[in-house]
Amino acid sequence: MLRMSTLLLRTLREDPADAEVPSHRLLVRAGYVRRVAPGIYSWLPLGVRMLQRVSAVVREEMDAIGAQEVLFPALIPREPYEATGRWTEYGDNLFRLQDRRGNHYLLGPTHEELFTLMVKGEYSSYKDLPVMLYQIQTKYRDEARARAGILRGREFLMKDSYSFDLDDDGLQRSYDLHREAYVRIFTRLGMDYRIVAAVSGAMGGSASEEFLAPAPTGEDSFVSCTSCDYAANTEAVQLRAAQPADPAARPPMQVLDTPDTPTIDTLVAVLAALGHHVPAKGTLKNVVVLLRHPDGRLEPLVVGIPGDREVDLKRLEANVSPAQVLPFDDFERHPELVKGYIGPQGLDESKIRYVVDPLVVRGSAWATGANEPGRHAVNVVLGRDFEPEAAVPAAEVWAGDPCGRCGAPLVIGRGIEIGHIFQLGRKYADALGLDVLGPDAKPVRVTMGSYGIGVSRAIAAIAEQSHDERGLAWPRSVAPADVHVVGIGKGEEKPAAERIAEALAGQGLTVLLDDRPKVSPGVAFKDAELLGIPTWVVVGKSLQDGEVEVRDRRTSGSRRVPLDEVVRAVVAEVRG
RNA sequence: CGGGGCGUAGCGUAGUGGCUAGCGCGCCUGCUUUGGGAGCAGGAGAUCGGGAGUUCGAAUCUCCCCGCCCCGACCA
CATH class of the missing domain: 3.40.50.800 (Anticodon-binding domain)
Structure with a gap:
């Protein structure tokens, strides 16, 4: 029994001044958490009970699929992360520190390396696999901007698990087991959630899905189809593109004088005056960004998208990962990039990389820059006048865009990422040399999956979904x-x-x-x-x-x- | 990284050069009160984010630093 006469609990009559989102406001007001530093919170007794209850649900369901609980340190030496490249890849988001002898350590943001090394150290036979391991542990990420209280902190409680299998079929089974366990967990937690396709990342290329809790305060946006069951993180959306056409069937490219047309609007007006009635979505906007590769190398990249759309930097970044996307403004050092009049035709002769959004299809004709000041070109055709290096989703997605699966209109919502399941493949096994001996006495490279649930974030997400003007209203399964x-x-x-x-x-x-x-x-x-x-x-x-x-x-x-x-x-x- | 806002008691705040830094909530003591954040009386609690400066005098003006909150990051 919890007696309020002695419980460490003080409710606040007024909202804390620094809290914006409902979960932050209410968790502080109701005495569940207190801020210690930006993105760092203490949990009071009622809050701790909730962490325990959510953790208990997670444990039961993880145990039920045969996963075994372990516990790693949060304080980790640099070497394993050096071996996988993440010491640099993780960038500024990694908390780094040194001991008295000057040795480098980090506070773990996730633990792929240590799980991999544990399996490598303990197991050496195909008979030992498959195995699934998990822990519930405090994670650290030096967020550029911690925000929204518990929703995005620099220290948070997370369940992370990893599966180890001999082959792709095994990985798929482990992935499916986790997916089913997550469905049970979030259902038991009383949450409204959606499973959406996520970006798998440049190198893995395998399946990845996110569990999003719909909430207006969510940081992720996702689309769902009004007709079929397709749902995806906006970063990962596949839109239905126009049918490819025969490039040769288009009228020839024509270069026109278009002075003072630095923007799409002015271009459309001037082209119309010249007798070329091209809507904004028939222009090709060529945006220059700067890629920062994991090794620190900087490289400009030009992205072609329909002129009526903006570039969605998050979507672009997700699709060029692990490179980061930075703003580009160094036109002086790149005279081949004529600001306001960039066109893809001829760009391939410079060493600048050019990609298009998948909305720009083979055989489509565009009005675009002519790579000289004051001039644009019309009937610039993909496959005849220019050839992009790749199609990279980069354009912002609009409500009403056609579903990539069935063509029906998509709707857009916001959600909080509460879980992520991911077929890693062999990236970490390769980096750390995780093999087991097969039945033929030959080494087999292990394939892995990684799966996360934000435990502390789940509490905030539940608060976002379960409150009214009077306060919180917890589901039974998690209430303190x-x-x-x-x-x-x-x-x-x-x-x-x-x-x-x-x-x-x-x-x-x-x-x-x-x-x-x-x-x-x-x-x-x-x-x-x-x-x-x-x-x-x-x-x-x-x-x-x-x-x-x-x-x-x-x-x-x-x-x-x-x-x-x-x-x-x-x-x-x-x-x- | 850029823009904006802000830093005064545990919380919310007032105070733009001049008396002992004010108020509400919360906290302590006493009496009253008990179905929707009670009343009265008395109290404790603040190096006014930090440092330097200007001034007879600084929470208030100047400079530097620190910290917090929100928004943004591309327009070809």
């Missing part, structure tokens, strides 16, 4: 207590509340009892609503009729129950 008992009055009410609380605790329920002396009814009610325990029992003036009230936090419904039936009624409700 099963029932909140309040006694109102100066007669028999409080002793009666105490007895009911004892009886409920005796039935195995976790009871939060408001036994604070001298709290007014208003305070007790406001706090109960703020804290968000799903069921509460009010022992008040109806006690003289031998009844108490049982209330539901979510529906605000209330019913009177005879004193001698309270325990049974509440137990039924909680277990129901």
Whole structure:
């Protein structure tokens, strides 16, 4: 039983000034967490109970698919991360430190390396596989901008697991097991969530899906189809593109004088005046960005997209990963890039790389820059007048764009990434030499999957989805207590509340009892609503009729129950 | 990295050169009150983010630093 008279809990009447999003505001106000430093939070007793309850659900479901729990240090020497290249690849997001002897360490952002090395160290036979390992552990990422309280912190609690298999079929089985376990976990946590296709990254190239909790405060945007069940992170969306055409069937390319047309709008107007009625979406906009490769090398990249769209930098970056995308403004050092008049034709003769968004298809004709100031070209045809190096999704995605699978309009929503499952393949096994001996006594390179759930973030995501203007309203499976008992009055009410609380605790329920002396009814009610325990029992003036009230936090419904039936009624409700 | 806003008690805030830095919440003591953030009385709690400067006098003006919050990062 949790007694509010002694519980380390102080609720705030007013919103903290630095909190913007609902989960941050309410978790602080209701006394679940306190900020220690940017992106770093302490958890008070009620918050800790929630971490434990969410962790317990995760553990049960991970154990149920045969995964084994281990625990690695958060403080890790540099060498394994050096071996996989992530010491540099992770960039500034890695917390690095040195010991007194000057040796380099990091605080683990994820633990692929150590899991791989553990399997390598302990196992050496195909008979040992498959194996799935997981841990629930504090992770560290030096976020450029920690924000939104618990949603994006620099320290957070995460379940990460890894599967080790002999072949692709085995990996697929491990992946599917995790996917099913995640479905059970998020369902049990009472969350609204979507499974969306994610970007697999440049090198892995295998399957990856994210579990997103729809919420207006989410940082990820995703599309879902209004007709079929396709859903994808915006970064990973495949749109239905136009049919390729025969490049030779187009009218010849023509270069026109188009002075003072630095933007798409001005270009469309000037072309119309010249008799070429090209809509904005028929122009080809060529955006220059700067790629920073993991080895630090910088390289300009030109991306062609339809002129009515903007470049979605996050989407582009996800599709050129592990390179980073930076703004490009060094036109002086690249005279071949004529600012405002860049065209793809002839660009391939310079050493500058050119790619297009998949919306730009073979045989399509475009109005675009002519690579000289004040001039544009029309009927510039892909496959005849220029040849991009690759198609890289980079254009922003719009609501109503056609689904890549069925062509129906897509809708766009925002969500919080609460889980990610990923077929890693052999990247880490290659880097760290993870082999087992096969039945033929020859070494077999192991293939891996990695799977994450943000435990602390899940609590914030649930708060985003489960609150109202009065406070939090937790699902039963994660609430810090099963029932909140309040006694109102100066007669028999409080002793009666105490007895009911004892009886409920005796039935195995976790009871939060408001036994604070001298709290007014208003305070007790406001706090109960703020804290968000799903069921509460009010022992008040109806006690003289031998009844108490049982209330539901979510529906605000209330019913009177005879004193001698309270325990049974509440137990039924909680277990129901 | 760029732009904007901000830093005064545990929380929310007032105070633009002049008396002992004010108020609300919370906290402590006493009395009253007990179905929707109670009332009265008395109290504790602040190096005004830090440093330097200007001034007879600085929370207030100047400079530097630190920190926080929000937005942005490409327009070809």
